Amino acid sequence: MRPQRKPQARQENTADIPFYRKLIGKGAQPAALKTAVVMPVDERSLKGAVEAVHKDMIMPVLIGPEDEIRKTAEEHSLDIGQLEIEDCANEQEASQRAVELAAQGRVEAIMKGHLPTHILLKAVVQESQLRTGRNMSHVFALAGKDYPKPLFISDAALNIDPTLEEKRNITQNAIDLFRCLGFGTPKVALLSATEHVTSDIPDTIEAAAICKMADRGAITGGIVEGPLAFDNAISKKAAEAKGIKSKVAGEADILIVPDLQSGNMLYKQMRYLAGYEAAGIVMGARIPVILTSRAATTPTRLASCALALMVAEQGAQERREPVEIEKRL
Amino acid sequence: MRPQRKPQARQENTADIPFYRKLIGKGAQPAALKTAVVMPVDERSLKGAVEAVHKDMIMPVLIGPEDEIRKTAEEHSLDIGQLEIEDCANEQEASQRAVELAAQGRVEAIMKGHLPTHILLKAVVQESQLRTGRNMSHVFALAGKDYPKPLFISDAALNIDPTLEEKRNITQNAIDLFRCLGFGTPKVALLSATEHVTSDIPDTIEAAAICKMADRGAITGGIVEGPLAFDNAISKKAAEAKGIKSKVAGEADILIVPDLQSGNMLYKQMRYLAGYEAAGIVMGARIPVILTSRAATTPTRLASCALALMVAEQGAQERREPVEIEKRL
Numbered sequence: 001m002r003p004q005r006k007p008q009a010r011q012e013n014t015a016d017i018p019f020y021r022k023l024i025g026k027g028a029q030p031a032a033l034k035t036a037v038v039m040p041v042d043e044r045s046l047k048g049a050v051e052a053v054h055k056d057m058i059m060p061v062l063i064g065p066e067d068e069i070r071k072t073a074e075e076h077s078l079d080i081g082q083l084e085i086e087d088c089a090n091e092q093e094a095s096q097r098a099v100e101l102a103a104q105g106r107v108e109a110i111m112k113g114h115l116p117t118h119i120l121l122k123a124v125v126q127e128s129q130l131r132t133g134r135n136m137s138h139v140f141a142l143a144g145k146d147y148p149k150p151l152f153i154s155d156a157a158l159n160i161d162p163t164l165e166e167k168r169n170i171t172q173n174a175i176d177l178f179r180c181l182g183f184g185t186p187k188v189a190l191l192s193a194t195e196h197v198t199s200d201i202p203d204t205i206e207a208a209a210i211c212k213m214a215d216r217g218a219i220t221g222g223i224v225e226g227p228l229a230f231d232n233a234i235s236k237k238a239a240e241a242k243g244i245k246s247k248v249a250g251e252a253d254i255l256i257v258p259d260l261q262s263g264n265m266l267y268k269q270m271r272y273l274a275g276y277e278a279a280g281i282v283m284g285a286r287i288p289v290i291l292t293s294r295a296a297t298t299p300t301r302l303a304s305c306a307l308a309l310m311v312a313e314q315g316a317q318e319r320r321e322p323v324e325i326e327k328r329l
Numbered sequence: 330m331r332p333q334r335k336p337q338a339r340q341e342n343t344a345d346i347p348f349y350r351k352l353i354g355k356g357a358q359p360a361a362l363k364t365a366v367v368m369p370v371d372e373r374s375l376k377g378a379v380e381a382v383h384k385d386m387i388m389p390v391l392i393g394p395e396d397e398i399r400k401t402a403e404e405h406s407l408d409i410g411q412l413e414i415e416d417c418a419n420e421q422e423a424s425q426r427a428v429e430l431a432a433q434g435r436v437e438a439i440m441k442g443h444l445p446t447h448i449l450l451k452a453v454v455q456e457s458q459l460r461t462g463r464n465m466s467h468v469f470a471l472a473g474k475d476y477p478k479p480l481f482i483s484d485a486a487l488n489i490d491p492t493l494e495e496k497r498n499i500t501q502n503a504i505d506l507f508r509c510l511g512f513g514t515p516k517v518a519l520l521s522a523t524e525h526v527t528s529d530i531p532d533t534i535e536a537a538a539i540c541k542m543a544d545r546g547a548i549t550g551g552i553v554e555g556p557l558a559f560d561n562a563i564s565k566k567a568a569e570a571k572g573i574k575s576k577v578a579g580e581a582d583i584l585i586v587p588d589l590q591s592g593n594m595l596y597k598q599m600r601y602l603a604g605y606e607a608a609g610i611v612m613g614a615r616i617p618v619i620l621t622s623r624a625a626t627t628p629t630r631l632a633s634c635a636l637a638l639m640v641a642e643q644g645a646q647e648r649r650e651p652v653e654i655e656k657r658l
Binding site: 163218227 | 525535544547
């Protein structure tokens with residue numbers, strides 16, 4: 001038996017990823033983003049917040065058990081002397097408080113610290129003042145060396161099995177993020193297992209439907225194409241071999257996955273085997289929600305803050321006016 | 330109360346419809362089509378067959394109760410002296426015999442006389458030698474004065490509630506017919522209640538999916554667009570008002586209806602209120618099946634024969650090699 005190939009270890013030092021450097025640079029604005037940081041009670045999340053302060057990216061309100069936050073700071077020599085703290089007993093309370101501050105306009109973004117995603121998002125979803133006409137969705141901005149540009153993936157974290165209309169919103173949210181970053185018009189690939197439209201795989205039908213929605217103006221700002229298999233989406237050669245003529249095939253900027261399971265596997269494969277780093281943000285609420293995983297490195301957290309900052313600064317108008325899907329029967 | 334507007338009576342004399350004149354002219358080939366005429370036991374169906382013989386379009390085998398056929402001929406002064414008759418006791422037997430002759434290659438087309446459509450088609454469907462890789466579907470070729478060109482409608486007669494793959498075949502069958510007639514590349518509108526893609530109306534999703542199937546080469550020979558509402562499909566002005574940019578919108582040659590109910594209402598409205606005549610043919614079997622309604626006029630029957638003749642002559646190759654929908658997973 002041949003020995004199993006060990007998965008390549010994830011690179012811890014990601015400060016050197018050019019895309020993130022660029023992002024972080026872009027995000028260093030004079031007006032730091034007032035941000036509720038929920039449960040910064042471990043080194044990674046508190047350090048991410050503190051580093052973002054140093055970069056003038058955010059002005060945080062640290063929300064959580066004050067003694068735990070202070071203890072974490074002390075243990076890891078993080079200076080939080082100047083930072084505002086709101087004492088909350090637990091994850092639920094802290095999430096609730098962050099959402100309240102956002103609803104009152106006292107913070108412009110929410111950043112997840114050391115707590116399960118669903119607890120924070122439950123609070124966000126339940127606050128009607130943070131809702132838009134769209135459902136919320138998560139976007140990863142991945143950066144690595146095997147593809148000539150950053151790759152955005154959505155939704156690999158939030159919507160488990162989205163409906164057609166939710167997929168439309170997911171697609172629009174990702175396009176909006178891309179545009180907020182000043183990258184122009186993205187090429188959006190709607191992924192499925194195959195580029196053939198067949199009722200054997202309902203996702204392929206929905207992908208085709210989303211393309212037509214884009215043709216009809218129900219999705220704007222991006223060039224949308226699908227269904228595409230992963231190879232067709234990122235390899236021009238593979239697309240040509242399959243005879244696919246499309247402006248998107250082979251050079252996608254955004255990959256829309258059919259469901260959370262496939263998206264989760266895809267981004268984890270890219271992150272843990274291919275050495276990609278994944279900054280993340282939730283779009284579709286009235287304010288950006290910075291949602292890096294608990295294991296995210298500082299540069300990734302900073303890149304995520306940068307995403308939020310640029311969305312808040314440049315994209316506020318678009319996000320606050322959700323595209324209406326007209327139904328003229 | 331205002332008096333109800335009376336529906337305009339259907340015009341009986343349709344010999345003057347230029348499209349049908351043209352079709353019938355095209356169909357008058359030196360080699361008449363050997364055709365099984367099933368149950369020509371009323372004036373309309375027997376006269377249609379006899380007229381088609383006079384035009385050198387078909388060479389019929391009249392199949393049905395011989396005494397009834399002869400009695401009909403006598404009563405209506407139709408000369409059937411030279412025509413072959415196969416004596417069959419009833420509709421089932423006559424249908425079965427027609428299909429046998431077709432399977433043996435002794436006839437090149439089947440023409441429906443005075444019997445219910447489903448009895449004839451049941452026999453056709455059950456004969457494996459007449460099957461192709463596609464399902465059968467019916468195409469109407471309508472001609473009238475309110476639209477600058479003939480309009481093909483499918484499927485308003487055969488498939489009640491087709492699946493995505495059946496709709497694909499329906500679309501391909503209609504395109505094939507159009508091309509067999511030498512009309513070039515048709516503009517195909519996939520009709521629905523609205524041009525917006527929405528899961529509220531699953532037909533709109535399937536229409537979008539069929540467009541993408543065409544992009545991927547699973548449908549060939551036509552320009553396919555949908556979903557389109559009826560107005561968008563046939564009126565450029567309506568399409569422009571809705572902001573639809575498409576080569577098909579406003580100038581469709583072929584209308585693919587989402588299901589039999591809507592198609593039936595549509596073609597009947599065109600036929601009985603708008604004065605259109607509807608020649609008809611079934612595509613997707615190894616031979617064309619001429620399937621005019623029992624009330625069809627002689628010119629319509631002749632036009633239908635012409636369709637069959639041109640399909641048999643010019644389109645045999647395409648029909649016999651069904652496009653394979655490849656599934657490369």
